[in-house]
Amino acid sequence: QVQLVESGGGLVQAGDSLRLSCVASGGTFSNYVMGWFRQAPGKEREFVAAISRKGGSTYYADSVKDRFTISRDNAKNTLLLQTNSLKPEDTAVYYCGADDNAVELTTSSYEYDYWGQGTQVTVTT
Numbered sequence: 001q002v003q004l005v006e007s008g009g010g011l012v013q014a015g016d017s018l019r020l021s022c023v024a025s026g027g028t029f030s031n032y033v034m035g036w037f038r039q040a041p042g043k044e045r046e047f048v049a050a051i052s053r054k055g056g057s058t059y060y061a062d063s064v065k066d067r068f069t070i071s072r073d074n075a076k077n078t079l080l081l082q083t084n085s086l087k088p089e090d091t092a093v094y095y096c097g098a099d100d101n102a103v104e105l106t107t108s109s110y111e112y113d114y115w116g117q118g119t120q121v122t123v124t125t
Contacts, residue, residue, distance in 0.1 A: 002027030009119030022079040022096030029077040033102035038092035047107035059105045086123045093118040
């Protein structure tokens with residue numbers, strides 16, 4: 001069973017950038033399709049981006065496409081999310097998830113088996 005720990009969130013101004021990290025332990029990281037999700041207060045958890053086991057395929061929500069980049073380093077058991085041109089509507093707790101049964105990239109949080117505790121991103125005007 002894999003354990004996930006996110007970091008890198010913070011309080012930034014609109015237009016700034018943050019790099020979020022998710023470090024995995026206790027499992028074979030390269031066995032998992034990985035994803036980033038976020039949840040704002042009073043809203044459901046929403047898909048942000050996903051990446052295949054070897055990193056060759058990625059998929060993004062329309063709201064973050066061309067601003068966010070998901071990547072992974074399987075040698076370091078690390079998942080990254082580079083967030084650029086941040087907007088106030090990007091404010092949320094960001095979670096990384098691991099899916100060990102995925103046949104293809106999925107945007108549904110119900111398909112992910114393991115989650116981190118989240119890291120807060122707050123973007124002010």
